[in-house]
Amino acid sequence: MNGPDTVKLASAYVSKIQSGDILSIYVNSLSSDASSFFNPYSGQQAQSSDASGALSASVAPGFLVNQSGVIQLPLIGNVEIAGLTTNQATVLIQSRLTKFLKEPTVNIRVLNYKVSMLGEVSKPGVYVIPNEQVTIPEALSMAGDLAVTGRRDNIMIIREVNGKKEFGYVDLTSRDVFQSPYYYLHANDVVYVEPVKNKFIQTNFTYRILPLIIGIVSAVLIIFTRLR
Known part of the structure; x- marks a missing residue:
């Protein structure tokens, strides 16, 4: 019998105190x-x-x-x-x-160890991390997970390193995510979830076209019932 699949994790991030803490x-x-x-x-x-x-x-x-x-x-x-x-x-x-x-x-x-969750998540906002360690899946869970219009394969992490902004990308659909240097979030990281390219089509269908279809079907059923 084959054993379970295993994936090596990135080294756990150990936070260090910084100015502004x-x-x-x-x-x-x-x-x-x-x-x-x-x-x-x-x-x-x-x-x-x-x-x-x-x-x-x-x-x-x-x-x-x-x-x-x-x-x-x-x-x-x-x-x-x-x-x-x-x-x-x-x-x-x-x-x-x-x-x-x-x-x-x-x-x-x-007390102010935090990460910011922006873009296509259910509950965007700034989240405090009580134990000073959090992975990107855990942070997304705190924000209510990705919205249906969010891309899982190109999540951007904005991180400040030595006074400069660093941009990293994570693909949640890949096993390699566990070895990414962005798997463990750092204090003050900003996570941005991009919308899928057809977000407008999906939104337009959900909020405009779908109710119209339901209305037409309902009207047809009413007419059919009265003609019987």
Whole structure:
């Protein structure tokens, strides 16, 4: 018996903190009272999203990574954090906190880790990614999947790399999609689904021609019924 088909996946994307990120940094230690001083945003509501994950217009309370890649923390002061993973940033901040707290622990999340879904999807919008990792099929699922008028074989991903826009394309109908460098989306990626070439024909048939055909058939049936 032949075994199941397997496809090698692209390497999982590990996100790194960058300028403009808003970080939730929660500090705990053996002294909860002392720890609370380092949690100025504790209890404040983070930016909200609807059931699908689409981002609302509210601003997330947290520590902003400035253009120099630095955040300001109580007592600790400036911490250069851009370019680090959240795990690396956790270790760095924990080491700084040992001067003030006994056995500190730190939890860091990127609150505005998001991707934008545009074009021929059911629910276009900006979507927050809570676990900081998402594949293109998962993101499309969050947006309600492609509309019937969307092309599955030429999905465009717009990505900023070193201050420049990079354009990549993904074919969901190909097995090679799993090895694409765009299979895992990066923070702030824009996904654009192109319409099929005959979108106008399909739309015109659905909204204009089809009701007309139904109306004609109904009229014929009524006339036929009365003539019997």
